[in-house]
Amino acid sequence: MLKLKNLHVSVDNTEILKGIDLTVKPGEVHAIMGPNGSGKSTLASVLAGREEYEITDGEILYSGSDLTELDAETRAREGIFLAFQYPVEIPGVSNTYFLRSALNAIRNHRGLPPLDAMDFLELVKEKAKLVKLDEGLLKRPVNEGFSGGEKKRNEIFHMAVLEPRLAILDETDSGLDIDALRIVAEGVNALRSADRSFVLITHYQRLLNYIVPDYVHVLKDGKIVLSGGRELALQLEEKGYDWLEKEPAAAAV
């Protein structure tokens, strides 16, 4: 599904990612954890196709081909989805219309006819239930006046409608209370399938109590310093990120 090889990324000539290797197979859930400033969000942005990030070395393969050749919209149409850490407010554009344009752009790319308004509405209502999104928010401008929790749920709702093959969740859990976190996690769990992969970027292991990852990677100073199973997240929770500094050898799995 996704393969990063020795990925180096810079912003404004400052190197943020310093050689990342990662392989995500279909159906797998990978959690990427790490302290603030370790490069987690940069990784998410690079995968989604943000243009201000420069890949200075290495490669990103998606389904076996070079992802870096594709612009952001083409990546989305090829099945990559980024849930934003800070979802953007789009005044004047209704949530429903936005989503329908997006879905039909994706369908068009895949040679499918556009979904008509009625079918789309049914789909949207079904998916909104999945993340307990108030139907009133469907008609409102995208994210405008939404609470923090509503914005994050709206991201998962978009994901549910667009049905990506690779979903990257950039700190979707931050700022959520436990109820909202559960709803988001249930939404993600409902979408888990054998051919859909997830990359969960998070600072806290709390999310991983609800979405159980297959792999956990620890990112520090632009490199993956540690990889393991779910228990690694628990260790981090217990000992904190400082533990990596003090006992790097002991921590190695």
Added chain:
Amino acid sequence: MSTATTAATFAEGLSAGIGAIEGESETILALRLEGSRAVTATGVPTPKQEAWRFTNLKALAATPHEPAGPGTADITPWRISDSHRLVFVNGRYAAELSAVGGLPDGVTITPLAAALGAGSERASFALGKGINLADHPFAALNTANFVDGAFVHLGRGAIVEKPIHLLFVAVGGERPTWSAPRTVISADPTSEASIVEHYVGTGGRTLTVPVTEFHLAPGAVVRHVRLQEESREAQHIAFQSSRQGRDSRLFSIALNVGAALARTDIDAELGAPGAHASLDGLYLVEDDQHTDSHLQVRHAAPHCTSHELYKGILDGSSRAVFNGRIIVDPGAQQTDAIQSNRNLLLSAGALVNSNPQLEILADDVRCTHGSTVGRLDEEAVFYLRSRGIGRATAESLLTYAFAAEIVQQIPVTEIRERMERHLVERLPQGELAREAF
């Protein structure tokens, strides 16, 4: 128009004479002379005058303009199907193109010349009231020279259901011409109507200098849309005045799309408690179009509210000027006034001069103002793209959404649709964006 012969330049022609309507009162004649004196004294404004700092009329002043003669036009593209319609070609009433019928009792919709010629005291009394001719040379020019326009009188409690469509067609010829239509709207207590003031053209170097006045008695409600979509060779220098009584409400939207140069001065006064004025606007300019909106809202009584939202979308090397001033008189306590000017630049060559001002002489008021000039939010564009929407569509959608806040308020469907079409034509993926609304 005036009977004077064509002057060597427009500037010289300003004092050439005055117009006249057969049968008009002495009051009107006196007003015309006052207008003539005022415009002769000031001449064509230059950028040295603060109010004209960013709008240069040098080329206009140097170009001779003949008073526009009678003409006719095919108005099919501009018709509103279900409306009361008065049509003016080159400032003169075109009876064969007009259609007014089935009016409720107490409502008059008629050419101004007919009203003044028949000795209408109401028209004669309202005309020019509250307009400071010394400060507004083009209002003075119009006052001296108008030969027709529309007169709308809404009697006490009268409600006009259909929109009143006042269509002004500028028909140009080989040489530059000018016309000065005058419109007087007089709304008696608790009357209500929607008025579309619509400026169009068939091409040619035309100059239109309209003046429109609103006189709202207590409790009157007037919804007004002013759509200027003249041809790209045209120049349009307009003045709008409104005087409002207690608890009256004026909802006015100014839409500027056409003309090479368009200047609109709006002078609104809230003269009695409880009055409300919404003065919103949208300008769409491209290439080397120039648009200038000057607004002055005076709160002369307590407990009045005013709302101004002007938005602009600029492309090419176009230029927009916005100057908004809110004046709160001493004693106009509990004033609630909002003014905002927001500009979206689609090109590097476009330029905006935005200058919101407050002049507050009361101490218990809420006034806010602000202006922004910027490009599309790249973060928003990326957000749309990251969901699969292509860049051109994303940009069109966001631009359309920016304008929609004003467009969606337009109370007359066919005018709203015309504005939507203007927007669509100016956006690379406009049709797609339009479906969103």
